[in-house]
Amino acid sequence: xxxxxxxxxxxxxxxxxxxxxxxxxxxxxxxxxxxxxxxxxxxxxxxxxxxxxxxxxxxxxxxxxxxxxxxxxxxxxxxxxxxxxxxxxxxxxxxxxxxxxxxxxxxxxxxxxxxxxxxxxxxxxxxxxxxxxxxxxxxxxxxxxxxxxxxxxxxxxxxxxxxxxxxxxxxxxxxxxxxxxxxxxxxxxxxxxxxxxxxxxxxxxxxxxxxxxxxxxxxxxxxxxxxxxxx
Numbered sequence: 307x308x309x310x311x312x313x314x315x316x317x318x319x320x321x322x323x324x325x326x327x328x329x330x331x332x333x334x335x336x337x338x339x340x341x342x343x344x345x346x347x348x349x350x351x352x353x354x355x356x357x358x359x360x361x362x363x364x365x366x367x368x369x370x371x372x373x374x375x376x377x378x379x380x381x382x383x384x385x386x387x388x389x390x391x392x393x394x395x396x397x398x399x400x401x402x403x404x405x406x407x408x409x410x411x412x413x414x415x416x417x418x419x420x421x422x423x424x425x426x427x428x429x430x431x432x433x434x435x436x437x438x439x440x441x442x443x444x445x446x447x448x449x450x451x452x453x454x455x456x457x458x459x460x461x462x463x464x465x466x467x468x469x470x471x472x473x474x475x476x477x478x479x480x481x482x483x484x485x486x487x488x489x490x491x492x493x494x495x496x497x498x499x500x501x502x503x504x505x506x507x508x509x510x511x512x513x514x515x516x517x518x519x520x521x522x523x524x525x526x527x528x529x530x531x532x533x534x535x536x537x
Contacts, residue, residue, distance in 0.1 A: 309340065311382035314515035318522040323515045324382045328495075333508035337368055338480055338493035338501075340384055342473055349472035369472050371405045374424060374431065375412030386410045391421030392465035394454035395439050403468050404439065406459065420462045432459055445532040 308329045315321035326336045334340065342349060349369040371387065379385060387407035395402040408418045417427060425432055436457045440450050478484035480491050480499045491501040494508055 309334075309384045312512065313518045314512070315517075316519045316522045318524050321516060325512050325515075326382065332494065332505055333512055334495065335493045336384075338491065338499075339495045342469070349469060349476050369403055369405060369469065371407050372435070373407055373409055373412075374418070374428065375408045375414065377409050377412045379409070388415060388418065389462055389465050389469065390418055390424060391459045391461050392468055393436065393439070393457070393459050396452040396454060397443075398448070398451075401454075403472070404435075405465055405469065421459045422461070425459075441534050444534060 310327045310331070312325045312327060314323040314325065326334050326340070328334050328339070373379075373385075373387065374390070387409055389405060389407055391406045393404040393406065395404055406421060406424065408415050414427075418424060421432075436453065440453070440457075442451075444450060475484065479486045479489065480493065480496050480501060482491075482500050491499070492503050492511075493499060493501055494503060494505065496502060
């Protein structure tokens, strides 16, 4: 399945939006209509489900994926990946799984099949990843994030189990068998979902965003540097 994007408003502005289309040019939801596997759809970290591994509920958004490869993707690009492992971040009292993957089209993809391959072929990469996730909110005045398993990365099989679990929560969400709160479950393709909308309604949503214009100047504070000193 090939996907394309439609850009709206001015890049670098708060109004800027990306809208996704399928191979037929019809609008879709990137959350609900792009499949996890060839015949299935996405995942969701349910805040009301207390994870047996972390003791915390999910963070109420799609599961996060961290691509360790060197191939740079375009904004809105949909790629196939190999699952390698996972890290369980505890972000302000919520479970926020980070699935470690590599793009199957990355030049080095054949060398990576599990989390230990990352440790072996990219020395200190995993340790640096934990350090970044621990401190990245500190410049906003927030405390350091914590981790389940003392910051230990779990292997591929563990990560796949997490994906399957969150995928089951997503299925319940989009078929209205679970309360998603403020999450918008509108989609165009999911069978048995009461939230399916017609293409005309999807087009109306897209047309509420301004037409694409020239990129806005990048704010100077984007390039502001912060230095973190451990006590």
